[in-house]
Amino acid sequence: MNDINTTYVLMAAAxxxxxxxxxxxxxxxxxxxxxxxxxxxxxxxxxxxxILSILVIYCIKPSMTDSQLALPAILSSLLVVALHHKFRKPLLSILSGTGVYMLLNATSSF
Amino acid sequence: MNALKAAAKDTLPIGIGYLPLSIAFGMMLVQIGIHWSIAPLFSALIFSGTLQYVAIPMLAASAPLVDFFITALIVNSRLIFYGLGYPIHKLSRKRTSCLAIFTLTDEMYSLMTSEKAKDYCEHKTLWAHMISYAYWIIGSLVGALLATRLPSMKGLEFSLTALIIVLCMEQGYSKKRSFPFILGVSSSVVALTLWPDQFLFLALILSMAGLSLSYWNKKKSALEATPS
Incomplete structure (x- = not known):
């Protein structure tokens, strides 16, 4: 492993x-x-x-330019919207959306 | 104690969004040859996801130090808009307001401007900030320590997108008007067409200009409606 100077890294962070x-x-x-x-x-x-509606587009944008990620991102986002609209339970919406996104990602890469 | 408990409950979705990203950040930092103990410090000093991810290739390439400062100003320029609507009046003491401002992120701004946070007291507000900050730092530490032992977390970063979608919908439920969303989306579309590389900052400027216009319009029509 090469070493990056610790002082340099901390200065950069500061x-x-x-x-x-x-x-x-x-x-x-x-x-x-x-x-x-x-x-x-x-x-x-x-x-x-x-600002939040702009942030939503900002978050989804990177997946949209990637042909492998676009469809999983769209489907999972729609799932989040649907679940949240129906139940209004943030954890349920976030966890289900993320789980489905990971699943779709795993299956599409084969 | 009650304020702490309630804040912990409300920030749980933020934690779910933060942990995967901070863990991944800690892993990447160690993978480019930086000691694990630096990761939590790095996160504590910056507390900004996008910026920290941008820092990794810069560190690996030994970029000049001044570049880190300039990059921070460019990448995080959107933060200058977060003074609008943030309930800073809830933080009466200088020390607490400084802590809240230092730990202000997209997600904290969204939470603190939501319907849920309307009745937050000073303690609860501060706890919410500190808990989210802790998620970020602890995640970085965990990621750095387990860098070589964790399986791939591909796709887990979607949790932050899901969180932002949820927070945006909550804004919709509390504001009950569609024009701010239409304004946000149309500003984004224009910004994406004009300057995709700096889309976020441009979209924010355009939308704030649009919001100002709608204010003057409203004022003008209110003046015309009153007989002189």
Whole structure:
């Protein structure tokens, strides 16, 4: 096993951490005391739904460009939607969807 | 104690989403020749799945240190939008709000803006953050320790996609309006067409612009409706 210098790895992690902290803190510094303004309140009310629908596409996108993964990803996502709509039990929806995805993946690779 | 229990229950789906990805991260880190003890530290310092996966080929190629900082700013640029809607007012103490901001991820943002979190107190909010953070760190440690002994986990990463789908549907049930979802999907389609490499950030900018427009429209029509 080749060795990557530990100090280098920790410095890299610290720098990535620093970049992420700056981004995480930025909106809270900018919006400090302004969250009750009607415009900011309006954005705050609706942006979670907007952002989550974008994140869903962001999560599914890598599988869509892979011919082996596209169909399992679509079918499993539909299963998650159907199960969650019917039962509204997050664990059930997530575990079943992931299980079926793994199964479909295993069978399609033969 | 009750706050801890309740937070543990609500963050269980996040744990199910985080564990496979953090375990896989720990395995990969060890596989490129990094000591197992670094994995949990790495996860504790960054706490961002996508970014940590991007770091692996960079570390293997001994990329210049400044590149790690720049990559973090690019890959995680979406985090600047998470101040919108996050209930920071629940965290009255500076220390707790700093901890929550430091551990803010896609999933924590989604949980804390959900219907479920409406009645969260300061303690419960903080516990939810710390438990999810712990899942991520412990997963990395487990993955790094078992790197050579674990069977392939191909497909397990879908748990995070399933979690995001579930959280998105929960937003739908609580908001009961379709326009934010239509806005999100159409912004994504436009962004995917225009600039697929930076689709996420572009889609977020477009959708926030759309949301601002809808606000001014609403305000304008409200003004027109009132007789002067």
């Amino acid at each position: 720098l990535m951490g620093l970049g992420s902290i700056l981004l995480r803190a930025f909106p809270f510094v900018v919006l400090k005391g302004k969250t009750d303004q009607p415009f900011i309140a309006y954005l705050g009310k609706w942006s979670p739904a907007v």
